[in-house]
Amino acid sequence: VDVSSNVKNSQFATPLFEFSGACSGCGETPYVKLVSQLFGDHQMVANATGCTSIYSGSAPSTPYTTNEKGRGPAWANSLFEDNAEYGLGMNIAVEKLRDRIERLMKEVINGGGLPETIKALFEEWIANRNSYVKTRDLADILTPILKEYAAVTPHCEHGQQLAGLTQYLVKRSQWIIGGDGWAYDIGFGGLDHVLASGQNVNVLVVDTEVYSNTGGQSSKSTPAGAVAKFAASGKKIRKKDLGMIAATYGYVYVAQIAMGANQAQTLKALREAEAYNGPSLVIAYSPCISHGLKLGMGHAQAEQKAAVECGYWHLWRYDPRLEAEGKNPFQLDSKEPDWTKFQDFLKNEVRFSSLLKQFPAEAVELFKVTEANAKWRLEGYKRLAAQVF
Numbered sequence: 001v002d003v004s005s006n007v008k009n010s011q012f013a014t015p016l017f018e019f020s021g022a023c024s025g026c027g028e029t030p031y032v033k034l035v036s037q038l039f040g041d042h043q044m045v046a047n048a049t050g051c052t053s054i055y056s057g058s059a060p061s062t063p064y065t066t067n068e069k070g071r072g073p074a075w076a077n078s079l080f081e082d083n084a085e086y087g088l089g090m091n092i093a094v095e096k097l098r099d100r101i102e103r104l105m106k107e108v109i110n111g112g113g114l115p116e117t118i119k120a121l122f123e124e125w126i127a128n129r130n131s132y133v134k135t136r137d138l139a140d141i142l143t144p145i146l147k148e149y150a151a152v153t154p155h156c157e158h159g160q161q162l163a164g165l166t167q168y169l170v171k172r173s174q175w176i177i178g179g180d181g182w183a184y185d186i187g188f189g190g191l192d193h194v195l196a197s198g199q200n201v202n203v204l205v206v207d208t209e210v211y212s213n214t215g216g217q218s219s220k221s222t223p224a225g226a227v228a229k230f231a232a233s234g235k236k237i238r239k240k241d242l243g244m245i246a247a248t249y250g251y252v253y254v255a256q257i258a259m260g261a262n263q264a265q266t267l268k269a270l271r272e273a274e275a276y277n278g279p280s281l282v283i284a285y286s287p288c289i290s291h292g293l294k295l296g297m298g299h300a301q302a303e304q305k306a307a308v309e310c311g312y313w314h315l316w317r318y319d320p321r322l323e324a325e326g327k328n329p330f331q332l333d334s335k336e337p338d339w340t341k342f343q344d345f346l347k348n349e350v351r352f353s354s355l356l357k358q359f360p361a362e363a364v365e366l367f368k369v370t371e372a373n374a375k376w377r378l379e380g381y382k383r384l385a386a387q388v389f
Contacts, residue, residue, distance in 0.1 A: 004038050004271055007263045016040030016072045020063040022055040025297025027286030027304070028206035029055070030259055032177065034266070035204060036064070039173040039274055041071035042132055044094070046087030048178025048187060049080040051213045052206060081186050084194040084203065087176035091201050097168045100161070102126050108158050118145065125169065130277065132171040139169035173274055176203045180221035181211040183283075184240055188220075192245075195252050195279045202273050202280045205242070208288035210351075216290040223312075225363070225370035226351045228290075234355045234366045238373045244380070246281045247318040247330070253278065254318040258285040260304030265315055265333045272319060285313045292350020303349075310345045311337025311374050316381055323389060332385040337378070342371045 003013035016036040022029045028051060036043065045064075047053045056063060057077050066072035078086040105122040108114055114122075121142055128134035143166045150156070150163030176194070183191055183205040194201060210228050211217040218231035220240040227234055247254045253276040255269035266284075273280035285307060287293060287300040295302070307313040315334035323329040346352040346367055355363040 004267070007267055010034065010037055010267055013037040014067050016043075016065055016067060017056075017063050018065060020055040021058065022051065023289045023297065025287075025289070025300045026051075026055075027208065027288060027300045028052060028179070028284075030301075031204060031206055031257075031266075031284045031286070032056070034259075035175060035177075035270060036073060038267075038270060039175075040073050041067055041069070042136070042170050043073040043173045043175055044087075044090050045073050045075040046083055046090055046174075046176045047075060047077045048083035048176075048182035049077060049213075050179045050182055050211075051208075052177055052179060053077040054213060080182055082190055083178050083182055083187055084176055084191040087174060087201055087203075088194045088197060088199055091172075091174040091199055094168060094172050094174075097165060098129060101165050101168060102129060104158050104162050104165075108162075121145075130171055132173065135169055135171045139166065142166070142169060174201045176201055178205065179212060179286075180205060180207045180209060180242075181213075181217075181219045183207075184220040184242055188242075195246055195249060195281060198251060198278055200277055200279070203282065205281065205283045206286040207283050208286045208290070209239070210288065210290055212288045212290055216288075223370055224373055225346065225355065225366040227355050228351065233359055233362065236366070238369075238376075241377065243281065243283050243316070243318070250323075251278055251320050252318075253280040253320060255280075255282045256285075256314060256316050257282060258304040258308050258313055258315060260301030261285075261308035261313070262315055262333065265317075269317055272317065276319070276321065278320070290351065292354070294348040294350075294353075306341070306345055306348075308334050309338055310341035311339055311371075311378060312342065312345055314378055314381055316385075326389055328385065328387055328389050330381070330384040330387070332381050339371070339375070342374065343367060346370065 003009050015033045017033045020029050047056055064073045064075050125138045146163045150159045153159050209221045211219050216228050218228040218235055222228055222235045223239040225234050243254045243256050246252045253273050257266045257269050259266045273282050285304055287303045293303055317331045319329050
Protein backbone atom coordinates (compact mmCIF):
# COMPACT_ATOMS: atom_id res chain seq x y z
CA VAL A 1 0.00 0.00 0.00
CA ASP A 2 1.29 3.45 -0.97
CA VAL A 3 0.62 5.18 2.34
CA SER A 4 0.83 8.64 0.78
CA SER A 5 -1.55 7.98 -2.13
CA ASN A 6 -4.70 9.16 -0.33
CA VAL A 7 -5.95 10.27 3.08
CA LYS A 8 -7.18 6.82 4.15
CA ASN A 9 -3.95 5.06 3.19
CA SER A 10 -1.83 7.71 4.92
CA GLN A 11 -3.36 6.70 8.25
CA PHE A 12 -2.12 3.13 7.89
CA ALA A 13 1.44 4.47 8.23
CA THR A 14 2.94 4.30 11.71
CA PRO A 15 3.06 7.76 13.31
CA LEU A 16 6.64 8.53 14.31
CA PHE A 17 5.36 11.38 16.47
CA GLU A 18 3.16 10.23 19.35
CA PHE A 19 2.09 11.01 22.97
CA SER A 20 3.25 14.59 22.71
CA GLY A 21 1.88 16.12 25.90
CA ALA A 22 0.50 19.11 23.99
CA CYS A 23 -2.79 20.68 25.10
CA SER A 24 -5.78 18.41 24.50
CA GLY A 25 -7.13 19.06 21.02
CA CYS A 26 -4.03 21.03 19.95
CA GLY A 27 -4.42 22.19 16.35
CA GLU A 28 -0.68 21.89 15.66
CA THR A 29 0.13 18.26 16.49
CA PRO A 30 -2.01 16.57 13.79
CA TYR A 31 0.14 18.26 11.12
CA VAL A 32 3.42 17.23 12.79
CA LYS A 33 2.08 13.68 13.16
CA LEU A 34 1.05 13.52 9.48
CA VAL A 35 4.47 14.71 8.29
CA SER A 36 6.07 11.98 10.42
CA GLN A 37 3.76 9.38 8.86
CA LEU A 38 4.66 10.46 5.33
CA PHE A 39 8.41 11.15 5.66
CA GLY A 40 9.43 10.22 9.21
CA ASP A 41 11.83 7.38 8.50
CA HIS A 42 14.17 9.74 6.60
CA GLN A 43 13.18 13.06 8.18
CA MET A 44 15.39 15.67 9.84
CA VAL A 45 13.70 18.38 11.91
CA ALA A 46 14.92 21.81 12.94
CA ASN A 47 12.35 23.03 15.47
CA ALA A 48 11.85 26.65 16.47
CA THR A 49 11.45 27.40 20.16
CA GLY A 50 7.77 27.54 21.04
CA CYS A 51 4.95 25.09 21.69
CA THR A 52 6.31 22.72 19.04
CA SER A 53 9.72 22.57 20.72
CA ILE A 54 8.24 22.13 24.21
CA TYR A 55 6.01 19.17 23.40
CA SER A 56 8.64 17.74 21.02
CA GLY A 57 11.69 17.93 23.27
CA SER A 58 10.79 17.99 26.97
CA ALA A 59 13.52 15.95 28.65
CA PRO A 60 13.73 13.14 29.55
CA SER A 61 11.19 11.99 26.97
CA THR A 62 10.42 12.74 23.34
CA PRO A 63 7.28 12.02 21.29
CA TYR A 64 9.41 11.23 18.24
CA THR A 65 9.97 7.51 17.84
CA THR A 66 11.26 4.90 15.39
CA ASN A 67 9.53 2.35 13.20
CA GLU A 68 9.98 -1.43 13.25
CA LYS A 69 13.27 -1.02 11.36
CA GLY A 70 14.65 1.42 13.92
CA ARG A 71 14.31 4.42 11.62
CA GLY A 72 12.75 7.70 12.67
CA PRO A 73 13.07 11.49 12.58
CA ALA A 74 16.27 13.19 13.76
CA TRP A 75 15.14 16.20 15.79
CA ALA A 76 16.91 19.23 17.25
CA ASN A 77 15.99 22.67 18.55
CA SER A 78 18.20 25.75 18.46
CA LEU A 79 16.73 29.18 19.17
CA PHE A 80 13.53 31.10 18.46
CA GLU A 81 15.19 33.55 16.09
CA ASP A 82 17.49 31.33 14.01
CA ASN A 83 15.55 28.13 13.38
CA ALA A 84 15.34 28.54 9.60
CA GLU A 85 19.11 29.05 9.34
CA TYR A 86 19.63 26.09 11.67
CA GLY A 87 17.60 23.84 9.38
CA LEU A 88 19.37 25.18 6.31
CA GLY A 89 22.68 24.32 7.97
CA MET A 90 21.50 20.78 8.59
CA ASN A 91 20.59 20.37 4.93
CA ILE A 92 23.82 21.89 3.62
CA ALA A 93 25.92 19.71 5.96
CA VAL A 94 24.19 16.49 4.90
CA GLU A 95 24.38 17.34 1.19
CA LYS A 96 28.08 18.22 1.53
CA LEU A 97 28.72 14.74 2.94
CA ARG A 98 26.65 13.22 0.13
CA ASP A 99 28.76 15.21 -2.35
CA ARG A 100 31.77 13.47 -0.81
CA ILE A 101 30.13 10.06 -1.35
CA GLU A 102 29.55 10.91 -5.02
CA ARG A 103 33.16 12.12 -5.45
CA LEU A 104 34.58 8.97 -3.82
CA MET A 105 32.35 6.70 -5.92
CA LYS A 106 33.41 8.45 -9.13
CA GLU A 107 37.10 8.19 -8.20
CA VAL A 108 36.72 4.47 -7.48
CA ILE A 109 34.87 3.92 -10.78
CA ASN A 110 37.49 5.86 -12.75
CA GLY A 111 40.29 3.98 -10.99
CA GLY A 112 39.17 0.72 -12.58
CA GLY A 113 39.36 -2.79 -11.18
CA LEU A 114 35.92 -2.52 -9.58
CA PRO A 115 33.53 -5.50 -9.96
CA GLU A 116 30.82 -4.67 -12.50
CA THR A 117 28.01 -5.28 -10.00
CA ILE A 118 29.38 -2.69 -7.53
CA LYS A 119 30.23 -0.27 -10.34
CA ALA A 120 26.61 -0.50 -11.52
CA LEU A 121 25.35 0.16 -7.98
CA PHE A 122 27.61 3.21 -7.64
CA GLU A 123 26.45 4.59 -10.97
CA GLU A 124 22.81 4.00 -10.07
CA TRP A 125 23.25 5.83 -6.74
CA ILE A 126 24.94 8.80 -8.44
CA ALA A 127 22.13 9.03 -11.01
CA ASN A 128 19.40 8.82 -8.34
CA ARG A 129 20.97 10.49 -5.29
CA ASN A 130 18.01 12.87 -4.91
CA SER A 131 15.40 10.09 -4.87
CA TYR A 132 14.48 8.77 -1.43
CA VAL A 133 12.93 5.57 -2.82
CA LYS A 134 15.95 4.71 -4.97
CA THR A 135 18.58 5.63 -2.38
CA ARG A 136 16.72 3.71 0.35
CA ASP A 137 16.84 0.52 -1.72
CA LEU A 138 20.44 1.11 -2.78
CA ALA A 139 21.54 1.91 0.79
CA ASP A 140 20.20 -1.45 1.98
CA ILE A 141 22.31 -3.19 -0.66
CA LEU A 142 25.44 -1.01 -0.50
CA THR A 143 25.83 -0.63 3.27
CA PRO A 144 26.80 -4.27 4.03
CA ILE A 145 29.00 -4.40 0.90
CA LEU A 146 30.91 -1.24 1.87
CA LYS A 147 31.25 -2.30 5.51
CA GLU A 148 32.61 -5.71 4.52
CA TYR A 149 34.98 -4.20 1.95
CA ALA A 150 36.36 -1.77 4.53
CA ALA A 151 36.92 -4.61 6.98
CA VAL A 152 38.96 -6.74 4.55
CA THR A 153 40.89 -3.82 2.98
CA PRO A 154 41.92 -1.63 5.94
CA HIS A 155 44.50 0.23 3.85
CA CYS A 156 42.06 1.34 1.14
CA GLU A 157 41.32 4.98 1.97
CA HIS A 158 38.31 5.24 -0.37
CA GLY A 159 36.76 2.08 1.07
CA GLN A 160 37.23 3.30 4.64
CA GLN A 161 35.69 6.69 3.88
CA LEU A 162 32.69 5.24 2.05
CA ALA A 163 32.05 2.78 4.87
CA GLY A 164 32.01 5.68 7.30
CA LEU A 165 29.48 7.61 5.22
CA THR A 166 26.85 4.91 4.68
CA GLN A 167 24.29 6.66 6.92
CA TYR A 168 24.21 9.49 4.35
CA LEU A 169 23.40 7.27 1.37
CA VAL A 170 19.66 7.80 1.88
CA LYS A 171 18.18 11.11 0.71
CA ARG A 172 16.97 13.06 3.77
CA SER A 173 13.74 15.02 4.05
CA GLN A 174 14.64 18.30 5.77
CA TRP A 175 11.83 19.99 7.69
CA ILE A 176 11.91 23.32 9.48
CA ILE A 177 8.99 23.52 11.93
CA GLY A 178 7.72 26.39 14.06
CA GLY A 179 4.82 28.67 14.88
CA ASP A 180 3.69 32.04 13.60
CA GLY A 181 5.57 33.97 16.31
CA TRP A 182 8.78 32.57 14.84
CA ALA A 183 7.88 32.58 11.13
CA TYR A 184 5.96 35.87 10.87
CA ASP A 185 7.91 37.84 13.46
CA ILE A 186 11.10 37.01 15.33
CA GLY A 187 12.56 34.55 12.82
CA PHE A 188 11.12 36.13 9.66
CA GLY A 189 14.43 37.61 8.47
CA GLY A 190 16.11 34.22 8.70
CA LEU A 191 13.15 32.44 7.13
CA ASP A 192 13.20 34.88 4.22
CA HIS A 193 16.93 34.29 3.79
CA VAL A 194 16.45 30.51 3.73
CA LEU A 195 13.56 30.62 1.25
CA ALA A 196 15.60 32.93 -0.98
CA SER A 197 18.56 30.51 -0.91
CA GLY A 198 16.84 28.09 -3.29
CA GLN A 199 17.91 25.15 -1.12
CA ASN A 200 15.71 22.04 -0.95
CA VAL A 201 14.17 22.51 2.50
CA ASN A 202 10.57 22.25 3.70
CA VAL A 203 9.09 24.76 6.15
CA LEU A 204 5.96 23.93 8.15
CA VAL A 205 4.39 26.88 9.96
CA VAL A 206 1.70 25.84 12.44
CA ASP A 207 -0.25 29.10 12.51
CA THR A 208 -2.17 29.77 15.74
CA GLU A 209 -2.29 33.50 14.96
CA VAL A 210 -0.78 34.28 18.37
CA TYR A 211 2.34 33.61 20.45
CA SER A 212 0.85 30.47 22.03
CA ASN A 213 3.77 29.25 24.13
CA THR A 214 4.30 32.50 26.03
CA GLY A 215 0.70 33.19 26.98
CA GLY A 216 -0.95 34.53 23.85
CA GLN A 217 0.72 37.74 22.74
CA SER A 218 -0.30 39.41 19.50
CA SER A 219 1.84 38.50 16.46
CA LYS A 220 1.87 39.74 12.87
CA SER A 221 -0.31 36.72 12.16
CA THR A 222 -3.02 37.91 14.54
CA PRO A 223 -6.04 39.17 12.57
CA ALA A 224 -7.77 42.50 13.11
CA GLY A 225 -10.36 42.35 15.86
CA ALA A 226 -8.74 39.55 17.86
CA VAL A 227 -7.95 40.13 21.51
CA ALA A 228 -4.45 39.14 22.63
CA LYS A 229 -1.78 40.38 24.99
CA PHE A 230 -0.56 43.76 23.66
CA ALA A 231 -3.86 43.98 21.77
CA ALA A 232 -6.28 44.04 24.69
CA SER A 233 -8.81 46.19 22.85
CA GLY A 234 -8.56 44.11 19.66
CA LYS A 235 -5.83 44.16 17.04
CA LYS A 236 -6.30 47.09 14.69
CA ILE A 237 -4.09 46.02 11.80
CA ARG A 238 -4.61 43.40 9.09
CA LYS A 239 -2.93 39.98 9.34
CA LYS A 240 0.33 39.63 7.41
CA ASP A 241 0.08 37.31 4.38
CA LEU A 242 3.30 35.31 4.75
CA GLY A 243 2.36 32.92 1.96
CA MET A 244 1.95 35.66 -0.63
CA ILE A 245 5.26 37.25 0.41
CA ALA A 246 7.04 33.93 -0.20
CA ALA A 247 5.20 33.31 -3.49
CA THR A 248 6.62 36.54 -4.97
CA TYR A 249 9.99 34.80 -5.30
CA GLY A 250 8.47 32.60 -7.99
CA TYR A 251 10.67 29.62 -7.14
CA VAL A 252 9.26 28.79 -3.70
CA TYR A 253 6.49 26.20 -3.34
CA VAL A 254 3.84 27.69 -1.03
CA ALA A 255 0.62 26.23 0.35
CA GLN A 256 -2.00 27.32 2.84
CA ILE A 257 -3.87 24.41 4.43
CA ALA A 258 -6.44 23.50 7.09
CA MET A 259 -6.70 19.79 7.83
CA GLY A 260 -10.24 19.89 9.23
CA ALA A 261 -11.51 21.75 6.16
CA ASN A 262 -9.92 19.60 3.45
CA GLN A 263 -7.85 16.55 4.39
CA ALA A 264 -7.07 15.67 0.76
CA GLN A 265 -5.73 19.18 0.04
CA THR A 266 -3.59 19.01 3.20
CA LEU A 267 -2.07 15.69 2.13
CA LYS A 268 -1.57 16.89 -1.44
CA ALA A 269 0.19 20.09 -0.31
CA LEU A 270 2.57 18.27 2.04
CA ARG A 271 3.44 15.70 -0.64
CA GLU A 272 3.99 18.38 -3.28
CA ALA A 273 6.10 20.47 -0.91
CA GLU A 274 8.38 17.55 -0.09
CA ALA A 275 8.64 16.46 -3.74
CA TYR A 276 9.50 19.98 -4.93
CA ASN A 277 13.25 20.32 -5.51
CA GLY A 278 13.61 23.71 -3.88
CA PRO A 279 12.34 25.66 -0.88
CA SER A 280 8.79 24.93 0.28
CA LEU A 281 6.56 26.76 2.76
CA VAL A 282 3.36 25.22 4.12
CA ILE A 283 1.19 27.38 6.42
CA ALA A 284 -1.22 25.27 8.48
CA TYR A 285 -4.23 26.76 10.31
CA SER A 286 -3.97 25.53 13.89
CA PRO A 287 -6.71 26.34 16.42
CA CYS A 288 -5.21 26.95 19.87
CA ILE A 289 -6.52 26.71 23.42
CA SER A 290 -5.92 30.48 23.64
CA HIS A 291 -8.60 31.01 20.96
CA GLY A 292 -11.28 29.95 23.44
CA LEU A 293 -13.39 27.78 21.14
CA LYS A 294 -17.02 27.86 22.25
CA LEU A 295 -17.37 24.08 21.78
CA GLY A 296 -13.95 23.29 23.29
CA MET A 297 -10.68 22.03 21.82
CA GLY A 298 -12.24 18.65 21.08
CA HIS A 299 -13.79 20.42 18.09
CA ALA A 300 -10.57 21.94 16.70
CA GLN A 301 -10.93 20.11 13.38
CA ALA A 302 -14.53 21.29 13.01
CA GLU A 303 -13.36 24.84 13.77
CA GLN A 304 -10.92 24.65 10.84
CA LYS A 305 -13.77 23.55 8.59
CA ALA A 306 -15.93 26.44 9.81
CA ALA A 307 -13.06 28.91 9.28
CA VAL A 308 -12.75 27.96 5.61
CA GLU A 309 -16.50 27.74 4.95
CA CYS A 310 -17.13 31.28 6.22
CA GLY A 311 -14.12 32.81 4.43
CA TYR A 312 -11.96 33.45 7.50
CA TRP A 313 -9.18 31.16 6.13
CA HIS A 314 -8.43 30.27 2.52
CA LEU A 315 -6.87 27.19 0.98
CA TRP A 316 -4.44 27.59 -1.90
CA ARG A 317 -1.21 26.27 -3.44
CA TYR A 318 1.51 27.96 -5.47
CA ASP A 319 3.59 25.44 -7.43
CA PRO A 320 6.39 26.93 -9.60
CA ARG A 321 6.57 23.70 -11.63
CA LEU A 322 3.21 24.49 -13.23
CA GLU A 323 4.46 27.73 -14.75
CA ALA A 324 7.15 25.78 -16.58
CA GLU A 325 4.32 23.74 -18.12
CA GLY A 326 2.55 26.89 -19.25
CA LYS A 327 -0.06 26.65 -16.48
CA ASN A 328 -1.05 29.03 -13.72
CA PRO A 329 1.15 28.21 -10.70
CA PHE A 330 -1.48 29.61 -8.29
CA GLN A 331 -4.38 27.30 -7.45
CA LEU A 332 -7.21 28.42 -5.19
CA ASP A 333 -8.49 25.25 -3.50
CA SER A 334 -11.25 26.56 -1.20
CA LYS A 335 -14.77 27.10 -2.49
CA GLU A 336 -16.69 30.37 -2.49
CA PRO A 337 -17.32 31.15 1.21
CA ASP A 338 -20.68 31.69 2.85
CA TRP A 339 -20.03 35.18 4.17
CA THR A 340 -23.28 35.13 6.19
CA LYS A 341 -21.48 32.79 8.63
CA PHE A 342 -18.44 35.01 9.13
CA GLN A 343 -19.62 37.09 12.10
CA ASP A 344 -21.01 34.01 13.87
CA PHE A 345 -17.63 32.32 13.46
CA LEU A 346 -15.93 35.23 15.21
CA LYS A 347 -18.46 35.25 18.05
CA ASN A 348 -17.85 31.53 18.70
CA GLU A 349 -14.26 32.21 19.80
CA VAL A 350 -13.43 33.98 23.07
CA ARG A 351 -10.53 35.87 21.44
CA PHE A 352 -13.19 37.77 19.48
CA SER A 353 -16.31 37.51 21.66
CA SER A 354 -14.51 38.96 24.70
CA LEU A 355 -14.11 42.20 22.75
CA LEU A 356 -17.88 42.37 22.33
CA LYS A 357 -18.32 42.24 26.10
CA GLN A 358 -15.63 44.78 26.95
CA PHE A 359 -15.88 47.21 24.03
CA PRO A 360 -19.16 46.43 22.19
CA ALA A 361 -19.21 49.47 19.90
CA GLU A 362 -15.55 49.08 18.90
CA ALA A 363 -16.04 45.34 18.44
CA VAL A 364 -18.81 45.79 15.87
CA GLU A 365 -16.58 48.11 13.82
CA LEU A 366 -13.47 45.96 14.17
CA PHE A 367 -15.33 42.78 13.19
CA LYS A 368 -16.45 44.56 10.01
CA VAL A 369 -12.77 45.29 9.34
CA THR A 370 -11.89 41.62 10.00
CA GLU A 371 -14.46 40.49 7.44
CA ALA A 372 -13.42 43.18 4.94
CA ASN A 373 -9.79 42.05 5.27
CA ALA A 374 -10.78 38.43 4.60
CA LYS A 375 -12.72 39.49 1.50
CA TRP A 376 -9.79 41.64 0.34
CA ARG A 377 -7.42 38.66 0.65
CA LEU A 378 -9.79 36.38 -1.24
CA GLU A 379 -10.23 38.89 -4.07
CA GLY A 380 -6.46 39.00 -4.46
CA TYR A 381 -6.29 35.21 -4.60
CA LYS A 382 -9.08 35.10 -7.19
CA ARG A 383 -7.20 37.54 -9.43
CA LEU A 384 -4.11 35.33 -9.25
CA ALA A 385 -6.12 32.18 -9.93
CA ALA A 386 -7.77 33.77 -12.99
CA GLN A 387 -4.51 34.68 -14.71
CA VAL A 388 -3.84 32.95 -18.01
CA PHE A 389 -0.33 31.59 -18.71
